[in-house]
Amino acid sequence: DAKTTQPPSMDCAEGRAANLPCNHSTISGNEYVYWYRQIHSQGPQYIIHGLKNNETNEMASLIITEDRKSSTLILPHATLRDTAVYYCIVRAFSGAGSYQLTFGKGTKLSVIP
């Protein structure tokens, strides 16, 4: 599985865009990049995923570099409720048909009023 590297923590002012980077230099051509977040004492929540094109949904945008070695999750207007640990994950495929996700330590985003 491709490993990911994220900064351990980041701060963002409320109302500003939060840009969370992730390096995945060993990613394979058929591996997707997934982003989840975990608010304290809750289960992780799916945010967005992509293969090589930029993606946008109601929660965030995902920008993947052309060489796919890094990506950035963008929360366009951060609110206090976006304070959470954000995980960047590259999907691992198991031959048994299950799809295991390996969670790293993620980035703790603190949105500051």
Place this chain on the structure above:
Amino acid sequence: SQTIHQWPATLVQPVGSPLSLECTVEGTSNPNLYWYRQAAGRGLQLLFYSVGIGQISSEVPQNLSASRPQDRQFILSSKKLLLSDSGFYLCAWTGTLFNYGYTFGSGTRLTVV
């Protein structure tokens, strides 16, 4: 729509006592099911996954076991709890296409005393 239920939300158990945590999924069939554990201040660790009834794969040798007696039911058990079994236990499911990643339950916070 699909929903995942996990209970209980919190549990305090003495060392040496048995454990049974249950997870059920509604609104889908033949899901892939997963048990994760998160120790205090640590990342998410995959414990077990299942691609079908009676099919269990273990990721980490430990004091725990898992069973899948029905298609949408996943149970985590222990015969004798250890202090090190304390943590936040999360159940998750994916569809066979995995297009949208995992959906996690709300978790069970287990404290072994």
